[in-house]
Amino acid sequence: MPPAVEAARAEDETVRDETERHRGDERRFAxxxxxxxxxxxxxxxxxxATRLSRTYPFGPVTRNTVDLGQQYLPFHAYWRAFLLGETHGDAFLNWNSGFGSNFLGDIGTYLSSPFDLLVVLFPADRVELALYVVTAAKITAAAAAMALLLPRLRPGPWPVAAVLGTAYALSGWTLDHGSTVPMWLDGLVALPLLCLVGEWARTGRRPVLGPLVVALAxxxxxxxxYMATLGAAVVLAVRLLTAEETADARRRLAGALRAARSVLIGIGLAAPLVLVVFLATKVADPTPATVFAPAPWTDLLARFLPATASVASPALFIGTPALVLALTLPFNRAVAPRVRxxxxxxxxxxxxSxxxxxxxxxxxxxxxxxxxxxxxxxxxxxxxVVAAWFSVARGVPRPAPLLAGAALLGALAWTARGSADIDRWTFPAFGTAALLALAAAPLALAADRRGHARVRPGRAPRARVLPVLAVVLLVAAQAGETAVSGKRIEEQRRGEVSWSPRVGPWQETAAAETDRADAWPRFRTDPGEVPGGNDVLLVGGQGADYYSSLTSDVTSRTLASLGFGHYAKGRHPVSLDNPVADALFSIGTRLRSRPTEPVRQDALxxxxxxxxxxxxxxxxxxRPAGRPATHPGDSAFARQERLLGADVYELPAPRRTGHTLTARCPAGSQVWFWAPEYRGTAALAGERPVDFDGKPPSVRAPMQALGTAPDSGAVRIDLGPEGTVRLPREPVGCLVRARLDSAVRQLTADGATRVRATGHTVTAELxxxxxxxxVLAAPRISGWRCAAGDADARPARAYEGLVAVPLDGRADTVSCSFRPPGLKLGGAVGAAALLALAATWFPHRRRARR
Incomplete structure (x- = not known):
């Protein structure tokens, strides 16, 4: 072949390659x-929406409402410290919280999202900003994932897909619940991704990537x-029954089996973490049984409208334009009947359902x-949102389905008008968005007609302007309504639920003092009460404060029996400022805080x-063999003595007259009042009243000191007339400090001469x-294994709820190690799933090569 011909062919091939690469780049961009x-x-x-509500970081007002301030903010602060190697514990055990808690379970519950790694990019004093960025990133990713999914279900205009992706990500569920419970937002991201996995399974594509996406979710x-997987199963079922590619039963069955394979392998890959969380929930402090009561239908319909907020009805707002499009689907004859x-x-x-x-x-x-x-x-x-896309993807619905959808939405709004969930901003925002959407509809219809007709050269600019104006009006309607909804929901939430102040000088001072005093594992440092919750995660130290869905039942019951208080029905034990408790849990340094000004929503x-x-x-x-001779009974005072091994309280039998208790205590003893279910005030004669906030079953009041017994020994305790007077049989304990000091000296003399703690292991020389x-001063939660001397490690025993190891006089060391239950089984399941994934990948790879 002549050289010139060869050169020409080579040049043609180069041009074709460049053209294909260019087209590939264009497709990827599209x-x-x-x-x-x-x-x-x-x-x-x-x-x-954050700026309009004047909420941090775009305003002075705290956004730390309920669990956002009490759980997620402290957990992310600790997560940052953990990732940077600044904590005493490791991935198995958190020494800071609850006197030792299962941290791997908490990681799988609160912190295992890839987005949570962003906290390391922020300094320690900007953890609130880090959490806001994590929240915004998850919501943004959910929008992108939905906008990616919709054109895969049916080709259509990308601007509309983008608007519908935003409608999904900023739904009422996100604004009312997800933005303050960041871990739930991962399900918001997972739903469109799992639907994409279903599409791959239906069409026989990406058999390896599918299980990996499931595992990540x-x-x-x-x-x-789990909820997103059920939702994706619904989407897959509809697609198998309505899509042309799966018109026969064999293809439908094959697609369903491929989807099931992807889900099972993916869940198996996640098993090392999922099983740990699952088993931790089995031993968590049980919450009271809840009887489901369906929401009134007027309230349910109201939640489709903007600026509505409630925990008793489902948050279903997706924006008026998106909802109108969804409601047109049953009437849109441009869509195949089986799809509708x-x-x-x-x-x-x-x-x-x-x-x-x-x-x-x-x-x-x-x-x-x-x-x-x-x-x-x-x-x-x-x-x-998917229904809205199917109705609009092939073109704007004709006037008849648009009017039918608008009429259906009007009937919905009229029926919901009497709901208590309706806000004063609801109907103004709804009406404005509806007008903008109605204005966009004729422009879009006109543009659609022009797109199907032959356009004369002079009309081309106008033909391009019409769809742009329609999209602008659509975006304005969706955006304005969403921004107003976010503003009002945030303002309503702040006014109706509990809140925590922003992180400021109080927490920073406590963190500095805790860091200066920290002597772990020689003794614990308890930061005491700091505004918020999970204080030790936020400011450091090692205390009882801990708020998690996985708070062990053992931890909750043990601490409650010793006079500790709790919130959240037992899952949020709090610090107890009591010298006997400090001796029991080796709390050598205790911080006490006195506010210099009232705590406010809009101030540090x-x-x-x-x-x-x-x-x-x-x-x-x-502790010596046998039980010590202490006060009998089940009061917190008697239980503290049994665990301490010494009689340090006098327990008088108080006489009650109305709202007054009288008793006799040793002169100079410290008078303690224990009434976990009492709500009101209690005051020793001549002392300031002390508040008790018992509210069973959610809140348990801790025991508190009322003052010092006078020289006469006569003690009078006045209970507030507003209080709910419900007291235990032994509500008063008189602590004799000299007895406690003697008990502390004895335990110190008999106790470990040296203690080492590394990650999830404790070793003590005796x-x-x-x-x-x-006795290790930590609750005996599931996962502890201990050994005396060179003996084999066995599941730890319990001593009044704490970790215990029997001694026979021959061992001079004890060692205890914690491993989260389910980790070994989960690892085996994960390995099997990995083999199944490899078995899927190799045949697919061979077919791809052929």
């Missing part, structure tokens, strides 16, 4: 346009990933949750913090010949 636009619009609107947050019937039936059935107890339990894995009962509502929001908290150090026994002590029981 695929990313909708997700990128949705992400940008969502981020702007979320920040705008379940690792990020398996609770909402399939999606309409699915949405109706899922809506009904919210209100029926058996399906309510199915959505929540068999256990009706405390608090927000409609946690799965984001799935219905996603289905509505400030306080004077002081640290007091007292001698306490070591972390590991030795005096030679020690007999009886070695």
């Amino acid at each position: 695929v990313l346009r909708a997700p990128a636009a949705a992400a940008l619009l969502t981020a702007v609107l979320f920040c705008l 379940w690792i990020a947050n398996f609770y909402t990933a 019937a399939g999606w309409t039936t699915a949405i109706v059935l899922v809506t009904l 919210l209100q029926w107890e058996p399906t309510h339990l199915l959505w929540h894995a068999g256990a009706s949750p405390n608090g927000i009962p409609y946690r799965q509502a984001f799935v219905l929001c996603g289905l509505l 908290p400030r306080a004077t913090v002081t640290a007091t150090t007292t001698p306490v026994p070591p972390l590991v002590t030795v 005096p030679p010949g020690s007999r009886g029981v070695a």
Whole structure:
């Protein structure tokens, strides 16, 4: 072949290759346009709603309402410290909280999302900003994921896909619940991704990537990933029954089996973490049984409208434009009848499933949750957005279906007008968005007609302007309504629920004092009460304060029996400022804070913090064989004495006359009042009243000191007339300090001479010949294994609820190690799933090569 011909052919091939690469780049750009636009619009609107509500970081007002301030903020502060190697514990055990807690379970519940790694990019004093960025990033990713999914279900205009992606990500569920419970937002991201996995399975594509996406979703947050998986199953079922590619039963069955394989392998890959969390929930402090009560239908319909907030009804707002499009689907003849019937039936059935107890339990894995009962509502929001897309993807619905959808929405709003969930901003925002959407409809219809007709050269600019104006009006309607809803929901929430102040000088001072005094594992440092909750996670130290869904029942019961208080029905034990408790748990340094000004929503908290150090026994002590002779009974005072091994209280039998208690105590003893269910004030004669906030079963009041007994020994305690007078049989304990000091000296002399703690292991050197029981000052939660000397490690025993190791006089060391239950089994399941994934990958790889 002549050289010139060869050169020409080579040049042609080069041009073709460059053309193909150019087309590939264009296709990739086209695929990313909708997700990128949705992400940008969502981020702007979320920040705008925050700014309009004057909430941090765009205003002075705290956003730390309920669990956001008491759980997620402290957990993320600790997560940052853990990732940077600044904590005493490791991935198995958290020494800071609850005197030792299962941290791997908490990681899988609160912190395992890839987005949570962003906290390391922020300094320690900007953890609130870090959490806001994590929240915004998850919401933005959800918008992008939905905008990526929609064109895969049916090709259509990317600007509309972007707007619908934003509608999904900033739904009422997100604004009312997800933004303050960041771990649930991973389910919001997971739903469109799992639907994408279903599409791959239906068409026989990406058999390896699919299980990996499932695994990532379940690792990020398996609770909402479970709901998202059910929602994706609904989407897959509709697609198998309505899509042309799966028109015969064989293809439908093959697609369903491929999807099941992807889900099972993915869950198996996540098993090392999921099983740990699952087993930790089995031993967690049980919450009272909840009886599901369906929301009134007027309230349920009201939640489709903007600016509504409630924990008793499902948050279903997706924006008026998106909802109108979804409601047009049953009437849109441009969509195939089987598609209209399939999606309409699915949405109706899922809506009904919210209100029926058996399906309510199915959505929540068999256990009706405390608090927000409609946690799965984001799935219905996603289905509505998908329905809207199917109605608009092939062109704007004709006037007849548009009018029918608008009429249906009007009837919905009229029926819901009397609901208590309706806000004063609801109908103005709804009406404005409806008018803008109606103005966009004729422009879009005109543009659609021009797109199907032959356009004369002089009309081309006008033809391009019409769709742009329609999209602008659509974005304005959706964006304005969403921003107003976010503003009002945030303001309503702040006024109706508990809140924590922002992180400020109070916490910073406490953290500095804690760091200065920290002497772990020689003794613990308790930061005491700091505004918020989970204080030790936020400011450091090692205390009882701990708020988690996985708080062990052993921890809760043990601390409650010793006079500690709690919130959240037992899952939030709090610090107890009591010298006997300090001796029992080796709290050598205790911080006490005195606010210098009232704590407010719109100001940084400030306080004077002081640290007091007292001698306490070591972390590991030795109790002699047999029970000590102490006060009998089940009062907190008697239980403290039994665990201490010494009689340090006098327990008088108080005489009660109305709202007054009288008793006799040793002169100079410290008078303690223990009434866990009492709500009111108690005051020793001549002393200031002390508040007790018992509210069973959610709140348990801790024992508190009322003052010092006079020389006469006559004690009179006045109870507030406003209080609910419900007292235990022995509410008064008179602490004789000299007896406690003697007990502390004895435990110190018999206890460990040296204690080492590394990560999840404790090793203690004991005096030679020690007999009886070695007691580690940590609740005996599931996962502890201990050994005396060179013996094999066995599951730890319990001594009054604490970790214990029997001693026979021959061992002079004890060692205890914690391993989260389920880790070994989960690892085996994960390894099997990895083999199954490899078995899937190799045949697929060979077929791809052929």
